[in-house]
Amino acid sequence: MTSSTNKKLFDPVKIEPWLYLSPAILLYALILFYPVIQSIVLSFYKWDGMSAFKEFTGFNNYRILFFKDPVFWISLKNNTIFMVTFLLVTNSVCLALALILNRPFSGRVVFRGIFYFPYVISMIAVALIWGWMYHPQLGLINELLRAVGLESLGRTWLGDLKTAFASVIVTASWKAIGIGMVFFLSGLQTLPVSPYESAKLDGANAIQSFFYLTIPFLRETFVIVITLTVISSFKVFDVVYAMTWGGPMRATNVLATWMYFQSFRNHNAGSGTAIATLLVIIMCAIAIPYIMLMSRRSVSSQ
Amino acid sequence: MLKKTRAVRTVKSTAFYAFLIIAAFIYFIPLFFMLFTSLKSPAELFSADATLFSFPKKIMWENFPQAWQAGKLYIYMKNSALITIIRVPITLVIVSLSAYALTRLQFKPANLVFLIFLIGMMMPLQIFLVPLMIMIKKAKLFNTYWAVIVPYIALDIPLGVLVFRGFFRTIPLELDSSAKIDGCNSFMIYSRIIMPLSKPAIATMTILFSLNTWNEFLLASLFIPKDKIRTLPLGLLSYVGEWTTDYPRFMAAVLMSIIPVFVVYLFFQRYFVQGLTGTLKE
Numbered sequence: 001m002t003s004s005t006n007k008k009l010f011d012p013v014k015i016e017p018w019l020y021l022s023p024a025i026l027l028y029a030l031i032l033f034y035p036v037i038q039s040i041v042l043s044f045y046k047w048d049g050m051s052a053f054k055e056f057t058g059f060n061n062y063r064i065l066f067f068k069d070p071v072f073w074i075s076l077k078n079n080t081i082f083m084v085t086f087l088l089v090t091n092s093v094c095l096a097l098a099l100i101l102n103r104p105f106s107g108r109v110v111f112r113g114i115f116y117f118p119y120v121i122s123m124i125a126v127a128l129i130w131g132w133m134y135h136p137q138l139g140l141i142n143e144l145l146r147a148v149g150l151e152s153l154g155r156t157w158l159g160d161l162k163t164a165f166a167s168v169i170v171t172a173s174w175k176a177i178g179i180g181m182v183f184f185l186s187g188l189q190t191l192p193v194s195p196y197e198s199a200k201l202d203g204a205n206a207i208q209s210f211f212y213l214t215i216p217f218l219r220e221t222f223v224i225v226i227t228l229t230v231i232s233s234f235k236v237f238d239v240v241y242a243m244t245w246g247g248p249m250r251a252t253n254v255l256a257t258w259m260y261f262q263s264f265r266n267h268n269a270g271s272g273t274a275i276a277t278l279l280v281i282i283m284c285a286i287a288i289p290y291i292m293l294m295s296r297r298s299v300s301s302q
Numbered sequence: 303m304l305k306k307t308r309a310v311r312t313v314k315s316t317a318f319y320a321f322l323i324i325a326a327f328i329y330f331i332p333l334f335f336m337l338f339t340s341l342k343s344p345a346e347l348f349s350a351d352a353t354l355f356s357f358p359k360k361i362m363w364e365n366f367p368q369a370w371q372a373g374k375l376y377i378y379m380k381n382s383a384l385i386t387i388i389r390v391p392i393t394l395v396i397v398s399l400s401a402y403a404l405t406r407l408q409f410k411p412a413n414l415v416f417l418i419f420l421i422g423m424m425m426p427l428q429i430f431l432v433p434l435m436i437m438i439k440k441a442k443l444f445n446t447y448w449a450v451i452v453p454y455i456a457l458d459i460p461l462g463v464l465v466f467r468g469f470f471r472t473i474p475l476e477l478d479s480s481a482k483i484d485g486c487n488s489f490m491i492y493s494r495i496i497m498p499l500s501k502p503a504i505a506t507m508t509i510l511f512s513l514n515t516w517n518e519f520l521l522a523s524l525f526i527p528k529d530k531i532r533t534l535p536l537g538l539l540s541y542v543g544e545w546t547t548d549y550p551r552f553m554a555a556v557l558m559s560i561i562p563v564f565v566v567y568l569f570f571q572r573y574f575v576q577g578l579t580g581t582l583k584e
Contacts, residue, residue, distance in 0.1 A: 013408055016488060020403035021415065023396045024459050031456030032422045035433035042432060049432065105318070113571050114326045118333075120563055120574060122517035124535035125556050128542070129336045132549060138347060140335050174332065182575055235426050238519050242539055259428045264524065269432050276428040287424035 036280070042273040049269030061274035071250050072275065075258040078165055082172070082254065083233035090173040091225060094180025099214075101181065102188045112185070116178035123175065127242035130171040134158050158244055165244075165252045172239045176232075180225060187221030188214075227290045234282055255279055340365055340554035347549060362550065369554040373545075377530060378537030379562075381447070385533065386515045389451045393511055394504060396455065397462030402492050404463070405470040406478055416467065423460035427520055438525055449525035450533070454518065458511055469503035470496060509566065509573045516563060534559050 018025075043061055047054040065072045101112050118126065133140045134157035142154035157167045191214065199209045237256035240246060246253040246261060253261070255275055263272025339347065342358040370376060400419075404412045434453060443449040473496060481491050497504070519535040526532060532540070538559055545552040567574060 017403040017407040017409035017412075020399045020407065020492075024400040024419075024463065025415075027396070027452070027456040028419065028422060028459055031434070031453055032425065032430065032459075035430040035437075036425065038433035038436075039429050049435075100322070105315070107319075111322055111326060113567075115329060116571075116575065117564075117567060118329075120513060120517075120567055121560050122519070122535045122563075124517075124519050124539050125559055128538060128556050129332050129553070131542075132339065132553065133332055133335060135549075138549065140331070174329075177329075231424060237427070238535075241519075242542075256426065256428050260431070260520075263432050264435075272428075273432050276426065276431070279426045280429050283424050283426055287421075 039273045040277050042269060043277045045270050047270045048267040049263055049272070050267070057270070061270045062278075065271065065274055065278070069271070071253055071258055072255075074251060075253045075255045075275075078252065078254050079234050079236070081165065082169055082236060083230055085169050086173065086176070086229050086233055087226065090176060091180055091229060093173075094177055094225075095184050097177065097181045098184035098188055099210075102185055112181070115181055118175045119178035121175070123238035124242050126175045127171060127239050130167075130174070131158065131243055134167055159248050161248055161251050164248060168239055168243050168252060171243065172236065175239075180229075183225050183228075184218070184221060187218045191217050223290075223293070227286060230286050231283060234279060234286075336553045336557055339549055340369075340551075340557050342550050344548055344550055365550050365554040366558065369551040370558065372551065373541060373555040374529070374537065375534075375555055375558055378532055378534045379559075381526075381531055382516055382534040385447055385451055385454070386512050388447070389454050389515060390508055390511045392451075393455045393458050393462060394507060397459055397507075398466050398497065398500070398504075399492070400459070400463050401466035401470050402496060404467050406475070406491070406496070407488060416463070419460045419463050421460075422457075423464070427457075431520075431524065434521075435524060443525075445526055445528040445531055447526070447531065450518075450521050453521055453525075454515055458514060462507055462511070465507060466500070466503055469500055473499055505570070506573045509570055512566075513563070513574070 042054075044056060044058055045054040046057045046060065097115060101108050101115070132138075136142060136154075136156040136159070139157075141157065142151075145151060145154045155163060157163050195213050196209055199213060204212070235256060236254055237260070240252055240254050240257045241260070244252040246257050250258075256279070259272045259275040259279070262268045262275065338358060341361045341363070343360065343362050346359060403409055404416055409415075430453070438444050438449045443452075477495055477499075478491050481495055486494070516533075517535060518533070519539075522533045522536050523539075526536070529540075538556060541552055541555060545555075
């Protein structure tokens with residue numbers, strides 16, 4: 001009797017999957033899951049990030065963020081500007097490029113490769129190259145403006161409150177065009193051919209079939225691209241850190257850089273973890289519907 | 303009539319190619335600017351008569367070995383390469399074992415475990431930073447390679463499991479059952495049947511994990527700030543300020559940091575694209 005219950009408890013067939021999963025689960029729990037919990041707990045403490053002394057202050061870190069920290073609101077605004085620009089402008093460029101490079105012509109693989117390449121370079125290298133492009137005296141952008149007689153438009157792009165964050169967005173867009181293009185390309189390749197043929201027979205022009213056929217057919221691709229754009233807009237860090245360090249006057253901070261500076265430069269880990277917690281809340285609000293969608297799809301395809 | 307349409311078509315396709323080539327050229331201007339800068343002497347850069355976007359008058363190849371030496375690129379490249387070589391195979395083994403359990407073994411909560419893994423993919427890095435810093439300092443790993451290797455492995459578990467799980471499901475289950483009849487246990491099925499069949503997935507993930515490691519900045523900047531252990535992006539960023547009067551050599555260093563990625567990209571382009579959209583194909 002006892003031996004049979006033991007057998008059930010330690011059924012090798014049931015334990016086996018756990019053995020295979022154990023390294024991943026252990027690492028996941030230790031490096032990902034536990035820190036999330038600890039970050040959330042720390043966000044309720046006043047703590048400098050180093051000393052042994054922590055003081056529990058409830059929601060005080062959040063209260064300070066919302067009511068007394070202008071940089072938090074600047075950061076949130078910048079993340080939003082970044083997201084909206086990417087959604088409307090950058091993604092439109094990606095779609096246009098994908099439509100062009102989806103046409104059958106010889107050499108299109110080469111062009112795809114060209115437009116995709118900057119995406120694989122490190123953001124730090126990209127930021128350094130573009131920082132050099134924006135250089136006030138020697139940079140290419142002011143030089144080009146001088147060459148076409150628009151010298152008055154030249155400026156210290158990254159040091160000017162009006163242009164600093166826009167310059168960062170241009171850099172980030174330049175790097176990201178390739179990945180957006182690839183997502184749209186793989187969506188375009190699933191389009192059926194026959195509706196286009198019958199539309200052509202019915203006298204529809206290219207613009208009409210784009211709006212009435214291509215856009216509706218790409219609905220799923222749009223969901224994916226929009227979700228990933230929103231997520232990556234709130235994760236953005238490297239490009240701001242390397243190009244402007246959040247300046248001038250902290251005006252180009254995003255939530256991720258402000259979290260970093262608060263936690264590791266300004267000795268305010270309490271506030272930093274509170275920002276990180278808010279980031280997670282934003283991310284979950286966007287990502288969980290998406291994950292549900294994806295897992296439902298993969299279950300139904302089983 | 304026929305001749306005319308053919309002529310029109312030729313003009314159209316020439317215009318199309320011209321448009322694409324110009325667009326590609328404009329898109330690559332930043333990279334050309336980096337290349338031309340890296341081949342000039344500082345004197346040429348500062349001289350009033352030379353325009354910036356021009357081919358260098360005298361090509362200064364020596365900028366490259368100088369940047370390599372003075373910029374200590376050999377240290378940073380070695381560190382990045384070492385970290386990549388250690389962490390990529392470990393990650394591949396860990397995620398493929400998990401994906402194997404989730405797809406091929408009798409495992410009821412497979413979908414739940416997979417969902418929990420997926421959630422990890424959406425998390426912003428910021429939520430891990432402060433507790434990880436405490437852990438790494440407590441474990442005395444601060445400023446050692448392991449301070450980034452372990453988090454890199456953990457952070458790529460969600461994506462790795464997602465891609466391998468997707469790939470393993472395309473392998474017919476009959477292979478497992480016939481191998482079982484031949485006396486294979488589950489680990490032999492994994493190592494002798496499933497993994498050898500998964501070479502495309504392994505290649506894709508090797509490229510993607512290597513790229514993630516080579517380009518990663520935030521964790522490296524926090525956990526391995528010591529000059530001797532720094533990775534490439536961190537080393538490059540440390541020139542800013544130091545090298546502001548020496549843009550040619552600075553750009554030479556940036557260029558050299560991109561070359562390994564560029565070479566791998568040239569030869570394995572399709573794996574890059576597969577790896578990055580693999581999550582979509584699921």
